[in-house]
Amino acid sequence: MTQQMLRSLASALAVGASLIATQGLAKSDITIAMQLEPPHLDPTSAAAQAIDSVVYTNIFEGLTRFKGDGSVVPGLAESWEISDDGKEYTFRLHDGVTFHDGSVMDAEDVKFSLDRALGEDSANAQKALFAGIESVEIVDPLTVKVTLSEPNGNFLFNMAWGDAVIVSPDSIDDIKTNPVGTGAFTFGEWVQGDSITLNRNPDYWGDQPALESATFKFISDPTAAFAAMMAEDIDAFDNFPAPENLPQFEADPRFQVLVGSTEGETILSTNNKQPPFDDIRVREAVAHAIDRQAIIDGAMFGYGTPIGTHFAPHNPAYVDLTGNSAYDPEKAKTLLAEAGFADGFETTLHLPPPSYARRGGEIVAAQLADVGINAEIINVEWAQWLESVFKGKDFGLTIVSHTEPMDIGIYARPDYYFQYDSLDFQAVMDTLNSTTDPEERAKLLGEAQRLIAEDYVNGYLFQLAKLGVAKAGVQGLWKNAPTAAIDLTEISWSE
Numbered sequence: 001m002t003q004q005m006l007r008s009l010a011s012a013l014a015v016g017a018s019l020i021a022t023q024g025l026a027k028s029d030i031t032i033a034m035q036l037e038p039p040h041l042d043p044t045s046a047a048a049q050a051i052d053s054v055v056y057t058n059i060f061e062g063l064t065r066f067k068g069d070g071s072v073v074p075g076l077a078e079s080w081e082i083s084d085d086g087k088e089y090t091f092r093l094h095d096g097v098t099f100h101d102g103s104v105m106d107a108e109d110v111k112f113s114l115d116r117a118l119g120e121d122s123a124n125a126q127k128a129l130f131a132g133i134e135s136v137e138i139v140d141p142l143t144v145k146v147t148l149s150e151p152n153g154n155f156l157f158n159m160a161w162g163d164a165v166i167v168s169p170d171s172i173d174d175i176k177t178n179p180v181g182t183g184a185f186t187f188g189e190w191v192q193g194d195s196i197t198l199n200r201n202p203d204y205w206g207d208q209p210a211l212e213s214a215t216f217k218f219i220s221d222p223t224a225a226f227a228a229m230m231a232e233d234i235d236a237f238d239n240f241p242a243p244e245n246l247p248q249f250e251a252d253p254r255f256q257v258l259v260g261s262t263e264g265e266t267i268l269s270t271n272n273k274q275p276p277f278d279d280i281r282v283r284e285a286v287a288h289a290i291d292r293q294a295i296i297d298g299a300m301f302g303y304g305t306p307i308g309t310h311f312a313p314h315n316p317a318y319v320d321l322t323g324n325s326a327y328d329p330e331k332a333k334t335l336l337a338e339a340g341f342a343d344g345f346e347t348t349l350h351l352p353p354p355s356y357a358r359r360g361g362e363i364v365a366a367q368l369a370d371v372g373i374n375a376e377i378i379n380v381e382w383a384q385w386l387e388s389v390f391k392g393k394d395f396g397l398t399i400v401s402h403t404e405p406m407d408i409g410i411y412a413r414p415d416y417y418f419q420y421d422s423l424d425f426q427a428v429m430d431t432l433n434s435t436t437d438p439e440e441r442a443k444l445l446g447e448a449q450r451l452i453a454e455d456y457v458n459g460y461l462f463q464l465a466k467l468g469v470a471k472a473g474v475q476g477l478w479k480n481a482p483t484a485a486i487d488l489t490e491i492s493w494s495e
Contacts, residue, residue: 344372
């Protein structure tokens with residue numbers, strides 16, 4: 001063999017080795033697309049689900065956590081003991097846990113995080129989760145005792161929310177742009193308007209994930225989402241925004257389609273203190289003006305389950321109350337006339353970016369117009385929605401999917417953005433929170449569902465389906481979404 005042939009062979013082998021190495025490297029990375037970009041990265045001070053989608057279990061961890069099947073398992077707490085009266089929870093923390101800045105995570109950090117969440121100046125969007133905490137006591141560096149004012153059968157469940165993660169006191173000043181947690185991934189880079197990159201944490205206290213890095217790519221437009229997936233520019237799209245394209249992915253061996261359920265009650269949120277929605281007859285008229293199935297078919301291409309209250313149909317305690325607000329435009333017109341609006345009225349319909357809202361909003365507006373309600377559509381970006389609707393309560397109607405797990409308790413907060421104030425409902429929730437018997441809790445949850453359905457607090461549309469698309473080799477993605485999260489710790493590539 002000549003020298004030239006040897007050099008050519010060596011060159012070819014080098015190129016081949018390089019390609020193999022590159023392919024191997026690529027299989028330890030992943031690019032996952034999301035429709036919404038987070039407003040910031042502090043899950044303890046905002047309601048945006050996009051925050052948890054990026055940081056839950058990846059960067060931040062809590063005492064407990066949700067798994068993909070909805071179960072609540074130990075997180076930073078390796079075990080716990082509950083007192084006989086159900087008021088004291090003593091958590092034993094994992095030893096050897098450090099924050100991403102190298103500082104040790106111990107009982108002082110747990111106390112700081114819980115005290116911060118329940119403090120008077122707390123910005124936590126789910127502050128009610130911590131309202132029953134009477135005190136947080138450091139027993140020793142790895143043991144924390146939490147005392148409740150009364151038993152709470154949901155306490156371990158509540159501690160699994162993204163709003164209850166443990167944060168470092170030293171990181172608070174920069175937590176929104178430079179999050180420092182205890183998770184299996186560290187924050188890498190945020191290119192505003194484009195992507196966020198996370199890197200594997202070599203000092204993680206638990207099992208090392210298969211992925212070395214992950215990039216969350218933000219693609220808000222459904223057409224662009226389809227194009228990016230088909231071109232294989234991205235590896236997966238969590239909650240794919242164009243359900244009409246799913247058959248094409250199902251027929252293409254390059255991809256897999258994951259259809260599951262979420263905790264996302266998609267509702268026509270109503271400002272209960274803004275006239276004329278402060279009149280129950282008007283709210284009931286709105287409910288009867290809505291054809292749920294037409295919205296599911298038109299906006300979601302058949303994906304979604306009709307709901308008649310704020311509760312997930314897959315929950316064993318769910319009560320089917322869709323008949324209470326059945327589509328009946330003539331009844332809607334009669335109710336409006338009784339309320340003094342025979343000629344209808346004008347209002348606003350604020351629509352955030354997700355497809356279920358923008359597409360569904362067009363259909364809802366047309367249905368309302370059929371009974372005389374002229375809803376001006378106002379498209380807003382997510383940050384605008386959070387500021388003007390969620391915080392400012394400056395809206396008539398809006399469409400949003402509430403993806404927090406079993407969050408019917410939000411109706412017990414009179415200052416929540418739809419401003420429902422019912423002493424009867426609040427009493428039911430108080431009783432529920434202090435009840436541990438499963439059968440009694442199911443009864444109370446049924447009563448709570450009926451109360452808000454009969455008060456027509458909101459227009460209950462459908463339970464959001466989880467529609468995921470990924471390359472065929474991706475494994476470990478959650479099929480269902482018991483909470484808003486893209487858990488990188490379970491994701492890998494098949495050989």
